[in-house]
Amino acid sequence: MKKFLNEAVDFVDEMLDGIYLAHPQLTFVNDDKRCMVVARRRSGKVGIATGGGSGHLPLFLGYVGEGMLDGAAVGGVFQSPSAEQMNEVTKAIDQGAGVLYVYGNYSGDLINFDMAAELSDLDGIAVRQVVGNDDVASSVVGEEHKRRGVAGIVFVFKAAGAAAAEGLPLDEVTRIADKARARTRTMGVALSSCVVPEIGHATFSIGEDEMEIGMGIHGEPGISRQPLAKADKVVDEMMGRIFAEQPLGQGDEVAVLVNGLGGTAKEELYILFRRVSQLLTERGARVKHVWIGEYATSMEMAGASISILHLDEELDRLIGAPADTPFFSHRNA
C-alpha cells in the first residue's frame, strides 16, 4: 500500500503538527501534542472530552471546536491514549462545571477513561461518562453493552456539544448525550482492508468481488462475507438490520449520517443515501438532518456506514444547532 509518510513511527505526531499549524483554534496541554484542547475556553461551561486511537479522522479530534467538544486525547493508530493524557485534557477543559467523557466501547479506551475519571475525581473535578455503542453488527439485541461505538458517536458529540453550549449543567448534558446514544444505530460494510502505517500491509484480506457486512473500524470481522451486490441491495440489507431495532414509521423524524471509511468516493456515498432516503420515505419517516461524507474513517478502508438517529423535539433542536470545528461545521438552516 502506498502512503505519504516520512517515518512510520512519526505518523501520528506529524499529523498532529499539521493540524496545529493549520488550525490555530486548537492547542495542546502538558507539553504533549496528544492532549488536544480548544485554545479559547468558555468559563462556566460543561467541558466535553473524547479520545481514542488515531487513524479515524475526523474522529475523534476533528470534533474539537465551537458547539461540539473541548478536548481530545489522541492515541497511536488504533491505540487508546493513556489515562494520564485524558486526565490532563480533563484538567485543562474543566471550567468548574465538570466534564463529560464521550468515547467508544473499546477495552483500552474503557479502562483508561474510567481511570482518568477516578484521577480527576481525586482532583475534585466532577466527571460523567457516556460510552458510544451504536454498531448493530457487533452484538445482538439484549447485549447492546457489548457493541462497538462507530460513526454514530458523532450524533452524541453534536447533541451533547450543543447542550453544553446552551449552558446546561453536567447532569443534563449527560442525560442528553445518553439519550442520543440510546437512539442511534449504525451498520457498516467494508469492501477493502485498512493498513496500519507501522505494520505496512493489509489488516485482513478480502476478494475483489467480496464485501464484509458489519466490519469493525479496526478491521474486526463482521457478520457475513458475501459477493459484492448492487448498491441498493447492500443498503436494503443494512437498513433491514437497522429497522429491526428502530421500527421507524409514519411521523418519525431522523438524522442520517452516511459515512465513508476513507477509501470510497463521495459519489458512491450519495448513491447509498438515495436508497436510504427511499426506504425511509416508504415507511413515512422524515429525514430532518443529513450528513454525507467522511466522519469516522478506518485509514484507507473502502466501505461505508449508515447511522440513523431517531429524533425527538429536544434532539432535533440540538442536532440542528450551529457548530464550528476544523473538520465539521454546521449553520442554522
Next chain:
Amino acid sequence: MDAMSSSDLGALFGAWRTTFAEQRDYLISLDGKVGDSDLGITMAKAFAAAADAVAAVTAIAPISKILITAGAAMAKAAPSTMGTLTATGFMRGGKALEGAGALGVREAALFWRAYGNGIAERGKAKVGDKTILDVIDPIARTLEGTAEAGGRLANALAAAAVAAEEALESTKSMLAQHGKAAAFQEKSVGHQDAGATVGVLMIQTMRDFAISRSDAVRSQADDQAAFGSETSGGSLS
C-alpha cells in the same frame, strides 16, 4: 506482627519495588508466551513509581492516602492495561481503608477484596477468566476467614500466600479470556497466567515483609528479656 502502620508501608512499597525489579525478566518471559511481553517492564515501572510516591508522602499520612497515592503514581507511570488495572487495585484498596489507623488482618482482607473488585469492574473480568483475579480472590477469602478467627497478620499473610500459589498453579488449565492471550486461547492452556503471577509475587513479598518485621520485633523482645529490662524484669521478681 499484628498490624502495619503508615510508616511500615513505605518499607513495604520498597520491598515490592525490589521484587518487581528482580522479577522483571521472568515476567517478560512468562508474558511473551502468549502476550506482548511488556508485563515485566510495566510492573517494574509501576512499583518503582509507587515506591517513590509513597516515600514522598509523610510517614504519618493515613494508610488510605498512602495507598491511593501509590495507585495514582502507577497510573501515571505505567499506562498499559495491566499498569492501569494494578493502579486501580491500589486506589480502590486505599478507598476501602478510609479511616483505618493500621493495617491488620481485617484491613488486609478489606484491601485485597477491594483490590480485586476494582480490577474486576474496570477490566470486565471475573474469577476463572485466567487473570490476576484468580489469585486475588483466594487471597481475600483466606484473609477474611482469618480475620473472623482473629489470627496474627504474618500468619494470615502466609496462609494467603499458600492459597495464592495453589490458585496460580490451577490457572495453567484455564483458557485465557482477556487481553492478547485471549486470541491464543488454546495455546494459553498449560501456561500459568502472567497477571496471576504478579498477584502471587505481591502477596509473597507482603508475607516476607510481615515475617521479617515480626522477627525483628521478637528479637528485640528477646534482647530485652536477656538483658532484663527494668520494667518487666522488676515486676516479675
